[in-house]
Amino acid sequence: MGRSRSGHRRYDAKALGRVIFVTRLRMSGMSIRDIRDYVELVDQGESTVEARLTLLHSHRDKVRRQLDELRFALAVIDYKIVTYGGSCAG
Numbered sequence: 001m002g003r004s005r006s007g008h009r010r011y012d013a014k015a016l017g018r019v020i021f022v023t024r025l026r027m028s029g030m031s032i033r034d035i036r037d038y039v040e041l042v043d044q045g046e047s048t049v050e051a052r053l054t055l056l057h058s059h060r061d062k063v064r065r066q067l068d069e070l071r072f073a074l075a076v077i078d079y080k081i082v083t084y085g086g087s088c089a090g
Helices: 013-027 032-044 046-083
Strands: none
Touching: 013 032, 032 046
16 A cells, blocks of 8 residues: 555555445444454455354344344334324335
């Protein structure tokens, strides 16, 4: 990773992809510790693929549970809106 004439870092496509993926992991609720562990595993190479998959499967399961909980909460909110005579369109 080099720097521009003005001193700004320049990222290649691979580094940018990593930043975007890590951002999405954080956005989805993955802890900083787990993200750090994931990045360290990636940096260690192909021998850590199984460990990465285990970590990602576990996180995906957590995100799916959260989505289910949010869908249920949304249904309850929609129900209450309708009971007050409101509309849930939009």
